[in-house]
Amino acid sequence: MDVTVAWYLTLGAVLFTLGAVGLLVRRNPLVMFMCVELMLNAVNLTFVSLGDALGDLGGQVSVFFVLVVAAAEVVVGLGIIVAIMRRRSGATVDDLSVLRG
Amino acid sequence: MFAQAETVATPEVLWWALVPLLVLAGAAVLLLTVASLVRRLPEWLPAAWTIVAGLAVLVSVVPLWNEVQDDGARSFLAGAVGIDGSTLFVTALLAVAVVATALLSRAYLTREDLPGVELYVLLLLSAAGGVVMASANDLIVLFLGLELLSIAVYVMAALHLRRIQSQEAALKYFVLGAFASAFLLYGIALVYGATGATGLARIAGYLSTTILLEDGMLMAGFGLLLVGLGFKVAAVPFHAWAPDVYQGAPTPVVAWMAAGVKAAGFAALLRVFVLTFGSWSGEWQPAVWGLAILTVLGGSVVAVVQTDVKRMLAYSSIAHAGFLLVGVQAASDRGTAAVLTYLGVYTLLACGSFAVVTVVGGAGDDRHGIDAYRGLGARRPWLAGAFAVLLLGQAGVPFTAGFVAKFGVIAAATEGHSYALAGIAMVSAAVAAFVYLRILVALYMEDRHLEDDDEAGAVEVDPAPWGPRIVITVSVALVLVLGVVPGPLVDLAKDAVPVLVGG
Numbered sequence A: 001m002d003v004t005v006a007w008y009l010t011l012g013a014v015l016f017t018l019g020a021v022g023l024l025v026r027r028n029p030l031v032m033f034m035c036v037e038l039m040l041n042a043v044n045l046t047f048v049s050l051g052d053a054l055g056d057l058g059g060q061v062s063v064f065f066v067l068v069v070a071a072a073e074v075v076v077g078l079g080i081i082v083a084i085m086r087r088r089s090g091a092t093v094d095d096l097s098v099l100r101g
Numbered sequence B: 001m002f003a004q005a006e007t008v009a010t011p012e013v014l015w016w017a018l019v020p021l022l023v024l025a026g027a028a029v030l031l032l033t034v035a036s037l038v039r040r041l042p043e044w045l046p047a048a049w050t051i052v053a054g055l056a057v058l059v060s061v062v063p064l065w066n067e068v069q070d071d072g073a074r075s076f077l078a079g080a081v082g083i084d085g086s087t088l089f090v091t092a093l094l095a096v097a098v099v100a101t102a103l104l105s106r107a108y109l110t111r112e113d114l115p116g117v118e119l120y121v122l123l124l125l126s127a128a129g130g131v132v133m134a135s136a137n138d139l140i141v142l143f144l145g146l147e148l149l150s151i152a153v154y155v156m157a158a159l160h161l162r163r164i165q166s167q168e169a170a171l172k173y174f175v176l177g178a179f180a181s182a183f184l185l186y187g188i189a190l191v192y193g194a195t196g197a198t199g200l201a202r203i204a205g206y207l208s209t210t211i212l213l214e215d216g217m218l219m220a221g222f223g224l225l226l227v228g229l230g231f232k233v234a235a236v237p238f239h240a241w242a243p244d245v246y247q248g249a250p251t252p253v254v255a256w257m258a259a260g261v262k263a264a265g266f267a268a269l270l271r272v273f274v275l276t277f278g279s280w281s282g283e284w285q286p287a288v289w290g291l292a293i294l295t296v297l298g299g300s301v302v303a304v305v306q307t308d309v310k311r312m313l314a315y316s317s318i319a320h321a322g323f324l325l326v327g328v329q330a331a332s333d334r335g336t337a338a339v340l341t342y343l344g345v346y347t348l349l350a351c352g353s354f355a356v357v358t359v360v361g362g363a364g365d366d367r368h369g370i371d372a373y374r375g376l377g378a379r380r381p382w383l384a385g386a387f388a389v390l391l392l393g394q395a396g397v398p399f400t401a402g403f404v405a406k407f408g409v410i411a412a413a414t415e416g417h418s419y420a421l422a423g424i425a426m427v428s429a430a431v432a433a434f435v436y437l438r439i440l441v442a443l444y445m446e447d448r449h450l451e452d453d454d455e456a457g458a459v460e461v462d463p464a465p466w467g468p469r470i471v472i473t474v475s476v477a478l479v480l481v482l483g484v485v486p487g488p489l490v491d492l493a494k495d496a497v498p499v500l501v502g503g
Helices: A005-025 A029-054 A058-087 B002-006 B015-037 B045-071 B085-112 B117-134 B139-157 B164-195 B200-209 B216-232 B241-248 B251-276 B278-304 B309-330 B333-361 B381-395 B401-415 B419-444 B466-484 B487-495
Strands: B074-076 B081-083
Touching: A005 A029, A005 B164, A029 A058, A029 B164, A058 B139, A058 B164, B015 B045, B015 B081, B015 B085, B015 B117, B045 B085, B045 B117, B081 B085, B085 B117, B085 B251, B085 B333, B085 B466, B085 B487, B117 B139, B117 B251, B139 B164, B139 B251, B164 B200, B164 B216, B164 B241, B200 B251, B200 B278, B216 B251, B216 B278, B241 B251, B241 B309, B251 B278, B251 B309, B251 B333, B278 B309, B278 B419, B309 B333, B309 B401, B309 B419, B333 B381, B333 B401, B333 B466, B333 B487, B381 B401, B381 B419, B381 B466, B401 B419, B401 B466, B401 B487
Parallel strands: none
Antiparallel strands: B074 B081
């Protein structure tokens, strides 16, 4: 059985969907971050497999940019979480409901 | 081996075209370095530094603009970055927003007794991200600019250390912003897969010369890109974060979100959809059409039932995004020019309005209910008068700049035969006018019953410091002047229609 590029793309789509659904249904901020990472890495997989299929280096180079951005994003996100946890330990996103209209 | 290394061709860099970006990023890094080396920085220095950087960018845009108008748009860095009229137009708007935000922040940080340097550093970095977005000639560069812009704003939203609302706003903004970025990135990956390129010029060339038999991947890419950018500009149904974040974040930061982030987001929408995917406009126009209708109607209608003025302005900024989408949907030069005009006007309106909210919010930044505005006309006639002008401008009343802006996008929609869209936009403009009238009524026709108030002593709004005063005065003056003499701004926007140059 040949593993074609379509397999990788499908895997990427499945991982992306898992991440997106996880982000929407999970309430723990840390797990939500992991879901964001899952989405970004699904995109990375898509980039790499498309770049390979096209015979183009651009797709693989893009992954480096995404990795750097993802790292920066997580640092900021963790900083925000720590700032919140210092005020309310054990908070889930449901506890954050001061803002409503 | 070394001989080989010497012959590696490095991409050409037009350093002169990068001056605005270098000024913003350099000012940010320098300010951060100085602030961490010097024990006690004079309190006024970071704000002054930021304002000088913003003004320097404004000044540097003028010769660049002349150069681009004379010699045409360019692209450099191996075609990854471009410079054209729209780049410079949006850069100038971002610089104006930076100066305004810095003026507001100085007063705000002093009043709230918050440490100050970080806000300015992040503001400058965020503006640098916006400039990258406006000059992106490659989807990956666009993504990098968007993230630089957004990540800085996430932190800015969390900067009020003693308000849990501020941190809640930051977390909400962060989670949904990261979600949107992932969608945008997936869209980039799929467009790359369908066209074999991430460079805008190569994608545009491919799309205009190739007939795709199976365009599913490309369509999915269009859709995901639209979702990602729709989140950033707060288009319905991707707007859920906006009211919460606007309400919770420090008010000067909200001014930047409304003015700067929106301008950069629409610069990206114009570059990607109107310019790059222009030859496929039949495919994405219906989606933007639906998004525009939902956004103008949703923003206007939900704004009516709000009781918090910051939330009200958040929904009205969503409605403004809808009007901007009406111009994007036209997918024509006229529509693009109208969007840029609208962005120029909205930058002024947003900075001015949130300057008033900053002042009225008072110490603690929590007097944002419509009650705080009752009878303001009697107590603070100048402040109330300025707010009235800005609200009328947002409503699009003739003889204010808001009218020129709304007229432009609706005229572009009718020219593109989108009559239904133009009609709905006008109806929701009327609905939105009710929101602004509600605040106006509170300002002038209702008295505040002092004895009912727990904090009767604190009812008087603190005198406005000079920073917000300058922002309010300048924005009101420009809104009125541009309402009567819109020619200069409209002509600039016409010359600023983006051009794609291959690398």
